[in-house]
Amino acid sequence: MEGFMTTKEAAEKWNISVRQVQNHCKSGRIKGVLRVGTNYLIPEDAMKPTYVYLYEGKSTAHD
Template sequence: MDYISCAEAATKWSISERRVQKLCEGGRIPGAMKFSRIWLIPKGAEKPVDGRLKTEQRISD
């Protein structure tokens, strides 16, 4: 299995490297594992849905 670094995932997903690290720490990226001080992310991993954003609310008149 091929792996990419946090920096490569950050570029691929257009988010910060620190955000990728936090997603790994939180177990949000399946298959990600820590090797020494480096997170290894499976090459085909998808960007997790951002749980910090709320869904659009309906406006009723």
């Protein structure tokens, strides 16, 4: 489809895994994504989403 790329193409362009692209699509971090069946179509001009992993574990510091 003209103007869109597949998750595989986006993964290669952004240097991340296909699964990461799928997760970004599913969570709404990429604007303009179309879902066609089980596939995602990503606009060619879409920006690589930023992902920040926050870990809320127990603190090891003693007060």
